[in-house]
Amino acid sequence: MTRLLGRFVRIESSSYDRAGVNQLVAALASEWKKRDARVERVRPAKAHGRGDLLRCELRPGRGAPGGQILVLGHTDTVYERGTLAGMPFRVSGGRAFGPGTLDMKAGLVIALSAVDALHALRVAPRRRVVFLWTPDEEIGSEASRPAIEREARRSAAVLVLEPGTGTRGKLKTARKGVGEFTIEVTGRAAHAGVNPEDGVNAVHELALQIARVAGFGEPRRGITVNADVVEGGTRTNVIAERARARVDVRCARAADIPRLEARFRRLRPILPGAKIRVTGGIDRPPMERRMAERLFEQAQALGREMGLGIEESSTGGGSDGNFTAALGVPTLDGLGAAGAGAHTPGEYILTRSLPERAALLAALISAI
């Protein structure tokens, strides 16, 4: 498993690097063909220069009850081409390091080994199993979302191979919804010394608006509001005509989305003469725990039989599991490797977790 992981990690595949992603897709496709899967490479519906999706289907055994299980993962990483030179793939002390090891090339390997395990034990899945590998999860999944939702609607369960939480690899049973709003302010330029009374300061207006939206946060209810990028003004001595903020918004409950969006849409200028424009919204709905509860209990029971302690966690970060859970399809996330440092130069997985997670995935696929 570590050797295959090394092969995948050495193919650099940033979300924006279509050639790199497609090279990984080709390598993956040949591994799936070796395992008798029906392999289909699909140009995403809204391509935007992204790489291809890869859909690999395992047929169910005879007399199966029908239906489908969807296993989700992504081929893209957050690392630009060239990162590998300063962050090479290496294995040391029970850890494998390198760009995208944890998030989530280990997940790609785990899926292949789960299928190997099923073949070796002559266990046929009870349902059709579709593995969908997408090229743009790290940048919002805009190109892949239609395909993800189409497959999810046909599925009895969705298993997501994003990394587990921490070195214990806790499964993820709840994720916050994620959105972004942009507040654009237009004021009026004037000389800050000669005729300041003729100006309308867009930076001041924006500061007041940020203070207002910061008050929309209710951390105990799982709602956070953070202005992350702010720009405005041209130079000193000039009253700023324009300013703009991008605001990150997250919420734990789907029921809070309409209220939050309405509060942003209802923002009005505070300073006389200022104009504001608010755009954006919550684009990844929350994955609520109730959608994962039964699958988690099933994973825990299967883990017990294999001597694996299975724990759960919740996170403020989104994944493609948010989309599938929001459709009402039971979704269990964090089934990928255990490790730490995702999206950083120190990213690694615990190699021990590779076979453990392959066993767990194989057990889930055969039990659901």
Ligand SMILES: [Zn+2]
């Ligand atoms: Zn990921």
